[in-house]
Amino acid sequence: MTKSFETITLTSDEKGQIIRLAFDTRTRGNVITPVLLEEFHAAIEDAVARKPRVLILSGTEKSFSRGADIDTIKSMGPDFQAYIASEFKLFDIVDRLPFITIAALTGIVIGNAAELALACDFRVATESSSFTLPEVAIGFVAPALRITRYLGIGAAKDFLLNAKMWKAEEARQNGVVSRVFADAEFEAGLAAFAQELADRPPMALAATKQGIATAYGYGPADYPGEEHWAYATYLTEDVKEGFAALAEKRKAVFTGK
Template sequence: MTFENILTEKKGAVGIITLNRPKALNALCKQLMDELTAAVDDMENDDNIRVMIVTGSEKAFAAGADIKEMASKGFVDVYAGNFITSNWERLTRTRKPVIAAVAGYALGGGCELAMMCDFIIAADSAKFSQPEITIGTIPGAGGTQRLTRAVGKAKAMELCLTGRMMDAEEAERAGLVARVVPAADLMAEAMKTAEKI
């Protein structure tokens, strides 16, 4: 399979999906999400793959939904028309464990995508936020519910209502991430963990 917005790799029993829109800090456009869904489907159907890792770049796991792509669309187009919802939940429906290996920014939809994985291993450079409030909206892909389950109501409300950013250490203390590792070791640690599963 050939993709434009993601890279895929299979290493033994581990499937790796790398978000790859560097000029847009891996902003989540519809095509990227379609490709992510296809890659997850492929890896789920591959009996040799036991676990998946979803990652981004050193600078950004994903800087959120592609606002430029959504700007011209109204509520009906975005939500009722399945612009967002058609593929966003795919990671939550796979029968295989999924690890998010997060470095750099995981903002808005990027933070939501990471939370859809079974757990997050964060680089010490990772930054998490639900900044949708700053553009007059709320997290649209389950972030309000997932963040609340991960960090508790008070912290989730504060983060969603202010758009404040959490660094990796705070995210670990709050329960959003399982473990923080040096950025240079992120993929090696994610692989080591995946191979134990």
């Protein structure tokens, strides 16, 4: 069964056990647009109604997503607050889905796209892909809570505060990426991994996921602070400087204002 939105296509296998949510905003880097965010909520709701065992989130063959479109968000003004709220709500929904979720990572996975991937249970990557949360490099708060589930405090500080970019294998070695496949073998490897999980007992998986969530104590109360600071840093002079430096391909000079 296939269902199409403007930017998202949902397809399922013959048994309806594995659903693939593929998004394509037809932009350079497959950036996350306001329209895509809106459709994500509807598409996830549709997927939940089908009661799959596994949900795969994927972008295009060349790019899972390079995250937010800087040219769009820098001109949003107060509307950016609603954009951020929609993002955080989506991440929380994905976090709490009662079935297995896999992010299929291709290309350079940046910022809020990386955060979406971190909300999934697993991240399966092409060998050529890269993973980064570079927000501090342009004056934004970097989302620390999800990435720190996978990294120790020292590694989390090094990764986030230095706005590092990891190739897929380095991300796997640090526990952020679950599986890495050669580009030519990616689809076959992804399909086999998804099927392996779909063959497991779904009620046991759902209960175990909940147990892990409880053990780590994460829930909706964890994230309002990050959402607040995402908008608060958006209003700073440093972010304006970060945007300008990015556009002009120069080093930013931050003043702490």
